Amino acid sequence: MTEAKTENEVSALANIGAADVKSAAADGLSQYQHPLMAAYWKQLNSGFPRVKEVFEDTMAEALAVLSREGLSAYLDAASFLGRMGRGDEPILAFLEEWPSVAKALGEEALSPVMKAIHAMHKSPNGKAIAPFIQTLAPVARRQHSLEQFEHYLDIAMDLMARTTGSIHGHHTTFPSPGLPEFYRQAPFLFAQLSMAGVRNWVEYGIRNYRTHPERQTEYFALKSADSRAVMQRERHGVLFADVERKLDLYLRGLWQDAEQLVPYSTAFDELRKPVPYYDKLGMRVPDVFDDVVIPSPASGRGGREAPGEGKATALSTTVPSPLTPPPPAGEGIRIRGIDRYRAVLAHMVGHRRWTTQIVADNYSPLQRMGVEFFEDCRIETLLCREYPGLRDIFLALHPYPREDACDQETMSCLRHRLTMLSRALLDENHGYQNPAIVEFAQRFHEIMAQGESSTREIADLALSFSARTRRQSDQFAKIWFDDTVIDYRDDNRHMWQYIEDSDDEDFFDDPDKKLKKESEILSLPPRHYPEWDYHSQTYRPDWVSLYEHLHPHGNPGDIDRLLQKHDALAKRLKRILDLLKPQDKVRIRYQEEGSELDLDVAIRSLIDFKGGAMPDPRINMSHRTSGRNIAVSLVLDLSESLNEKVAGSEQTILELSQEAVSLLAWAIERLGDPFAIAGFHSNTRHDVRFMHIKGYSEGFSDEVKGRIAAMEAGWSTRMGAAMRHAAHYLESRPADKKLMLILTDGQPADVDVHDEKLLIEDARRAVRELDQKGIFSYCINLDPKADEYVADIFGRQYTVVDNIQRLPEKLPELFMALTK
Secondary structure, eight states: OOOOOOHHHHHHHHTOOHHHHHHHHHTTOOTTTSHHHHHHHHHHOOOOHHHHHHHHHHHHHHHHHOOHHHHHHHHHHHHHHHTSSSOSHHHHHHHHHHHHHHHHHOGGGHHHHHHHHHHHHHSSOGGGHHHHHHTHHHHHHHHOSHHHHHHHHHHHHHHHHHHOEESSSSSEEEOOSSHHHHHHHHHHHHHHSOHHHHHHHHHHHHHHHTTOHHHHHHHHTTOSHHHHHHHHHHOOSEEHHHHHHHHHHHHHHHHOOOOOEEEEOSTTOSSSOOOOEEETTEEEEESEEOOEEEOOGGGOSSOOBOTTTSOGGGOOSSOOSTTSOOOOTTOOEEEOHHHHHHHHHHHHHHHHHHOOOEEOTTSOHHHHHHHHHHHHHHHHHHHHHHOTTHHHHHHHHSOOOOTTSSOTTTSBOHHHHHHHHHHHHHOTTOOOOOHHHHHHHHHHHHHHHTSSOOHHHHHHHHHHHHHHHOOGGGGOSOBOOTTOOOTTSOOOGGGEEOSSOOGGGGGSSOSOOSOOOOOSSEEOOOEEEEEEETTTTEEEEEEEEEEEEEOOOOOHHHHHHHHHHTHHHHHHHHHHHHHHSOOEEEEEEEESSOSEEOHHHHHHHHHHHHTTSOOOSOOEEEEEEESOOEEEEEEEEOOGGGGSBOTTSSSBHHHHHHHHHHHHHHHHHHHTOOEEEEEEEESSTTOEEEEEEEOTTOOSOHHHHHHHHTOOOOSBBOHHHHHHHHHHHHTTSOOSEEEEEEEESSOOBOTTOOOHHHHHHHHHHHHHHHHHTTEEEEEEEOOTTGGGTHHHHHTTOEEEOSOGGGHHHHHHHHHHHHTO
């Protein structure tokens, strides 16, 4: 047992960050000479020599990926693995593998992983822990979501529980022969099979070889013939992991949508099979889609065959997609799995573009079902207008129920009726004779012919259809389901807004059923910027996704108190500002409207009038101030390191930056120069946040002061993208001189970049781009060691403020020196 850490030690560990480790390396200290790394090593509490050899490298990767809380949990878990009595292999594997797992699935994946390790440690299966840890990273990268990864753990724990042997049937005695081999084969299995396929393959091995240790080992090691045969049997369809990049490019290229894709498995939901949907975490799609065979006209309409279910002669292996002409009679068309993925994503993109939420509380469940069918058809009609080829895919995947298939006297035919209507709304040659379906299909097309329509208008049409066709048998418990499942459509949870708690929300993932209010932050669609790769000397196109927001509002009184605190400094600055204020007046003549009369022109116009000529109406003049035509953009680095306290002071760097920015804004306001203030931070290249604090057209008002007061620090510093975006606004300003000031406390860095020089070179390239646009960039750096890198980025255009406490005084003075 190790002694408990004191409160001071825990606090010290929480304050160790990547910047501290970098500074230790810059000082030439090894991991054990520097007190901060020594604290990490003390928390790990390992005596293995091999662990000591790799500790520095593994910590470098962990610091780039994990948060402070995640880093502490990482070291505690590794310490436990080192004290299990299984040698150094488990702890070495965990130190190397876990940062990659956390990057793929998130730090919250540690809890189920450690739960599985504890279960194996308490059983005779301790030798399987090392193989389990070694395959964590490849399996995690293949699963793409924590939910899928937990399914993998469930399969493994079930295998362990059912194949661990016992002498007397009460206490487990013999380890599972197949468990270590299963872990070793897991990366290969998930590269070939879906989650359901892996589960079926494991289930076959347990069922047939549970009492045969040697044959069980061969089976799970993929050495036996039936093991490979079962795996081949379970191999079918298109795995999401194999086409993820294609689907991501499809979303970006065709639909200009960059939403994250998250797979789910249908193998673990027995009562209600999940269907595609999207929420705030991303678009949810199945982890595998099988090809679908559409029967030829000779086979009759309606129904679809899964691979292997129809005769071999009915499959068309020469038709690559439903966009090609239909084959001769007697054959069928195979809809590829990737086309099914594309149909699902296109349908969800359509909802994201055109569907608006409506309140669900006043609709019955049957009415909501009708509204959803009509809205789905509206969305697909709009999608087909943009890309007409989608109609062939939708019609091929949409079921075609026979009109007389359901007996309305004995069964609920609501789903059957709505599916026929849906087909009629999409297919002009539907062939149905039902008067209500024909009438409402015509009304639907008339509405859509007038434009895009709206969710509310289509809902009213759906209610009319429900009222017209409603039957008492719709309430029957016996429901007709054949040919009514439209599997490329999502579950429409995004359409409904619930004012009160409802049982209908039990199907959704959110445990809190109350309506969540949207954030007050105003957000725009992402803007994509390139990033310079100095290795290849080329740009990575559209590499960075930047999201711009209007900064939240705080208490403007806080800024007024800061200005009062620096009242003496403000008075001294005022004297300097009065000298910098432009005094020259330039007269602008020949104005129809102006501030005063131009006597010379007025007299000449009067003479022309008296002489019968057309007088010149431009008899006024105005004045403009000359001598100063500057536009300024102040870009603030709001990364996590600003929360650190200044040495010898109780204030943080963020608080001193607020004071300095407030004084600078007050000074520029008095000079009359148009200026903007913005802050930025980043969390990988996919999420760079650019927050507008003050716009060029805004004055230094209470609203702007409130935004400065609400500034918060977090995440990392991807400087190049922020500079390019600030230049996007600055270059359009009508000014003779354009100045961009960058206030930062460290070098460019981000958690997804391991090469320190990469973002430095990108920022350097951004400075060169600004110079080509006529924008003068200048850096105010608060890092005492900035001389090591800031000159590489900005050349001579920088100042290092060693005494950060003097920042409120230095920043306005520096600006005035630059703009004389």
